[in-house]
Amino acid sequence: MARRVAIIGTGQTHHRSRRLDVNGREMIHEAVTRALADCELTMRDIDAIVIGNMDHFEAINAVDTWSVEGSGGVMKPIMKVTTGGTTGTSVAIAAYYHVASGMFDRVLAIGWEKNSESDTTGAIVTCSDPIWDRYSYSGAIPSLATEASAYMEKFGATQRDAARVALRERTHAQNNPYAHMHGRPLTLDEILDSPMLAYPIKLGDICPRTDGAAAVVFAAEGVAEKLAPRPAWVKANSVRHTNTWFGDVDQRTGLESLERASREAYAAAGIKNPAEDFDVAELYLPYSYAGLKWIEALGFCPPGGGPQFIWDGHTDMGGKISVNPSGGVMSTNCIGATALLRVAEAAIQVMGKGEARQVPDVKTALATGFGGCWWSDVFILGKDKPA
Amino acid sequence: MSTPELLTITSSDVGAPYEWSIGIYGSKFFQEIRERQRFVGIRCPQCGKVRVPPRRLCGVCFREMDELVYLPPTGTITAFSIVNYPFIDPATGIERPVPYTYGYIQLDGADNIFSHIINETDENKIKVGMRVRAVFKDVNEMEGNIQDIRYFEIERD
Numbered sequence: 110m111a112r113r114v115a116i117i118g119t120g121q122t123h124h125r126s127r128r129l130d131v132n133g134r135e136m137i138h139e140a141v142t143r144a145l146a147d148c149e150l151t152m153r154d155i156d157a158i159v160i161g162n163m164d165h166f167e168a169i170n171a172v173d174t175w176s177v178e179g180s181g182g183v184m185k186p187i188m189k190v191t192t193g194g195t196t197g198t199s200v201a202i203a204a205y206y207h208v209a210s211g212m213f214d215r216v217l218a219i220g221w222e223k224n225s226e227s228d229t230t231g232a233i234v235t236c237s238d239p240i241w242d243r244y245s246y247s248g249a250i251p252s253l254a255t256e257a258s259a260y261m262e263k264f265g266a267t268q269r270d271a272a273r274v275a276l277r278e279r280t281h282a283q284n285n286p287y288a289h290m291h292g293r294p295l296t297l298d299e300i301l302d303s304p305m306l307a308y309p310i311k312l313g314d315i316c317p318r319t320d321g322a323a324a325v326v327f328a329a330e331g332v333a334e335k336l337a338p339r340p341a342w343v344k345a346n347s348v349r350h351t352n353t354w355f356g357d358v359d360q361r362t363g364l365e366s367l368e369r370a371s372r373e374a375y376a377a378a379g380i381k382n383p384a385e386d387f388d389v390a391e392l393y394l395p396y397s398y399a400g401l402k403w404i405e406a407l408g409f410c411p412p413g414g415g416p417q418f419i420w421d422g423h424t425d426m427g428g429k430i431s432v433n434p435s436g437g438v439m440s441t442n443c444i445g446a447t448a449l450l451r452v453a454e455a456a457i458q459v460m461g462k463g464e465a466r467q468v469p470d471v472k473t474a475l476a477t478g479f480g481g482c483w484w485s486d487v488f489i490l491g492k493d494k495p496a
Numbered sequence: 497m498s499t500p501e502l503l504t505i506t507s508s509d510v511g512a513p514y515e516w517s518i519g520i521y522g523s524k525f526f527q528e529i530r531e532r533q534r535f536v537g538i539r540c541p542q543c544g545k546v547r548v549p550p551r552r553l554c555g556v557c558f559r560e561m562d563e564l565v566y567l568p569p570t571g572t573i574t575a576f577s578i579v580n581y582p583f584i585d586p587a588t589g590i591e592r593p594v595p596y597t598y599g600y601i602q603l604d605g606a607d608n609i610f611s612h613i614i615n616e617t618d619e620n621k622i623k624v625g626m627r628v629r630a631v632f633k634d635v636n637e638m639e640g641n642i643q644d645i646r647y648f649e650i651e652r653d
Contacts, residue, residue, distance in 0.1 A: 129502035168507065230583040239516045241549055243587055244642045245613050247579045251598045254577030259600075262624035307598075308578035308619045352555040356609035357547065360575040360600060 111209035113494060115333035115340030116456040117326050118148025124289040124321035124441045127225035133167060134179035137221050137322045140446075141181055144217070144324035147462075148336050152181040155326075156213040161190040161200040161220050162445030165235065166227035180219055193236065194393065195348075196220060197323070197448030198478025198486035202346050204327045209343075214329045220449035221322035224442075229318050236481060242355050249395065250315055251307040252355075257398035258309060259360035263413070266401055268309055270416035272300040274400030275313050275439060277425055282436025284426075284466040289319045290440040314397040314439075321443030323450045330494070341459035341490040344473070345377035350484040358483045367406040367477065367485035374487040375408075378495070383475070384409040384423065389431045389458045389468045390475040391451040395438050399479075400424075404432070407477075426468070434458065434466040448478030448486065455490050511589070521550035524564070526640040533632050535567040537606050545607040569630035570651070571603040571610070576624070578617050601628055601648055613647040627651040 120143025122128075128136055137160075145151060158180055164172045173182070173189035180187070188207075192199040197220040204218035230248035237246040246252065260266055279295045282288040300313030333340040349366040351358050358365075371383070380386045392407075394400045401415035409430060410418040418424065424432035435454040438447055455474035457463050471492065478486035518526070521538055525548075528536045537548035542557040546565045554561055576599045585592045599614035615631075616622045628648040638644040 129504065130499075228584060228586075231586040234583075235586050239514070239587070240518050240522060241642060242611060245598055245611055247583065247592060247598060250581070251577035251579045255575035255598065255600050258577060258624055259575040304580075305578075306581045308580070310577070354547075354551075354555070354608070355611050356600065357555070359609060 112211055113330035113342065114205050114208045114327055115330070115337070115342045116452070116490065117328045117333050117337035117340050118144045118150070119323070119325050119453040119456055120144030120147055121287050121323045121446070121450065121453060122321045123287050124319045124443055126289070126317070126319065128223065128320040133169070133221065133223050134176050136223060136320065137176055137179035137219060140221070140322035140324040141179065141217065141219060144326050148326050150215065150326065150336065154215055155181060155185065155217045156215050157186040157207055158182045158217045158219065159188050159190060159200050159204045159207065161192075161196040162222050163193065163196060163232065164191060166229060166232045166444065167223055168227070181217070192480055194395065194444065194480030195448055195478035195484060195486045196445045196480070197450065198452060198476070198488055200449055201325060201452040201488060202348065202486065204325070205343055205346060208327045208329050214332045216327045218325045218327060218449060219322065220446035222444040222446055223320045224318035224444065225320050237355070246355070247307070250310055253396045253398070254307045254310045256360045256402070257396070260398060260402045261309065263361060266398070266416050268311070269301065270401055270419065271309070271314055271397035272297055273419050274394070274397040275300045277400070277419070278394070278433055278437045278439040281426065281434050281466065282440035285435045285440070288436040288440045289317050289321070289442070290436060310396055316395045316438045316442035319441050319443040321441065321446050323446040323453050325449060325453050325456065337460070339460050339492065341456035341474070342492070342494050344489040344491045344495045345374040345487070346489065347371070347374040347487045351482055353482040355482065363412060364403050364406040364483065364485065366483055367403055367479070367487070370485045370487040371407050374489050378473070378489040378491070380473070380489070383407055384430050387430050387473050387475045388471040389434060389455065391435060391437070391454040392432055392475070393438055393448050393451055393477045393479040394433065395442070395479065397439065400432070431468045434463060434468055451476040451478065452488050455488070459490050459492050519552060521552060521564070525549045526644060528566070529632060529644050530635060530638045530640070534569055535603055535630075537565045537567050537603070539563040539565050546605060547608045548603055548606045548610055565605065567603050567605045569632070571601040571606070571628055571648075573599055573614065573622070573624055573626045573628055574602050574609055575600040576614060576622060578619055597622065599628070599648060612642070612645055615647040615649050622650065
């Protein structure tokens with residue numbers, strides 16, 4: 110029987126395009142020290158570390174060992190996890206497993222990326238199959254754009270609908286001092302007028318490349334309550350992978366991995382009506398059209414109902430279910446940290462530490478991860494200890 | 497200490513060649529293009545679906561497949577994107593020519609989708625649902641790789 114586990118502290122860097130003042134290890138250290146300070150622990154109190162990034166992005170291929178002076182991992186158990194876009198949620202879920210297993214009481218989860226050091230698109234292209242896909246594949250943006258093209262054709266969604274999602278993310282980011290796009294608001298027209306990168310995705314529809322790190326401290330029942338006045342309890346998590354041939358994922362259907370993962374996690378957490386039952390969601394939405402289609406996969410609204418749900422303001426701050434108070438992935442994308450930031454931000458909301466981006470009285474929060482060949486992670490946190 | 501000029505170092509432009517095995521069915525796919533300018537897929541004995549390119553395993557059923565199915569060089573666009581930003585192709589080390597259209601095509605007789613290039617970069621002239629036909633290299637130029645298909649072109653009425 111798994112032990113109950115809670116998040117008791119989080120830390121993150123002030124995310125930027127290019128952090129020339131720190132190397133990767135020093136950047137990791139900033140997030141780690143902030144997470145430890147948040148729960149008033151020292152490195153001595155940490156029993157094990159799970160760390161993740163896309164190591165071939167920076168071409169530093171033994172990141173778990175290379176990073177110890179920043180992660181605090183000298184003479185501690187360390188496990189590295191690398192799963193593409195979901196790296197951060199995989200790190201969170203692996204850290205959860207460490208504690209839930211009963212083997213460790215306090216585990217530090219770290220995600221980071223220094224995108225400025227890499228050719229991100231070139232590195233992502235090498236994630237595609239070298240025989241069949243690499244010749245025509247051109248990285249994350251056109252891959253996502255194909256999904257958008259099929260969704261638009263099926264439901265009549267428009268570039269303006271997508272821009273409304275981008276507007277929400279960028280507006281929310283102005284409340285988050287850590288966000289890469291903090292201090293850089295955009296209007297709907299500016300998003301619509303931004304350059305076309307890969308039809309139908311424009312510059313205003315897509316996430317940035319960010320240097321940043323995030324750290325989250327997980328603790329076992331019996332420990333967590335003593336260390337945090339209001340721990341964020343892990344209520345459920347779930348992982349689903351699709352068949353990894355690009356062509357075996359049919360863009361004309363919903364995002365099946367997210368449908369499956371969310372339904373399993375909802376059942377475990379007792380979620381019946383997600384748009385009503387969650388107070389807040391930190392969703393891995395790497396581009397604007399995902400904010401239309403993937404909320405359908407999550408069951409916030411019926412298939413094709415995404416645009417109306419967005420225009421009605423249900424996902425804005427103060428709406429039925431506030432989505433991405435942090436500004437989301439489209440405002441900060443330090444790839445190995447990105448999905449861990451969703452978990453951290455959901456925990457921040459449950460712990461009531463969100464300051465200007467806080468949603469009032471959060472009891473249940475949803476976080477998701479997304480990666481590579483259309484796979485999905487779901488992570489649910491709550492104020493009350495799970496049954 | 498006053499802040500010094502913040503420096504970076506750059507890796508040299510090193511090549512690291514790899515050699516990937518295509519396998520029996522993938523090799524057959526390229527051989528069939530060279531000899532008959534048609535495609536070959538493979539049917540799963542459990543789910544009955546025809547997948548292209550042909551591979552030994554149906555990931556969904558976790559079953560081995562061996563029934564080849566020959567397919568015409570035609571199909572339907574299910575999704576596409578017109579790539580408009582330049583980037584260095586890690587396979588060649590040179591900038592990928594843009595714009596080009598990245599297309600998902602359901603080949604006639606296949607149950608999954610095949611990805612390749614479509615030679616139409618005007619967003620007003622391409623739509624999901626349009627019919628396309630593969631254009632192959634001249635046989636004596638073929639090299640047994642995915643570029644033996646030049647691109648797919650839209651079949652206009």
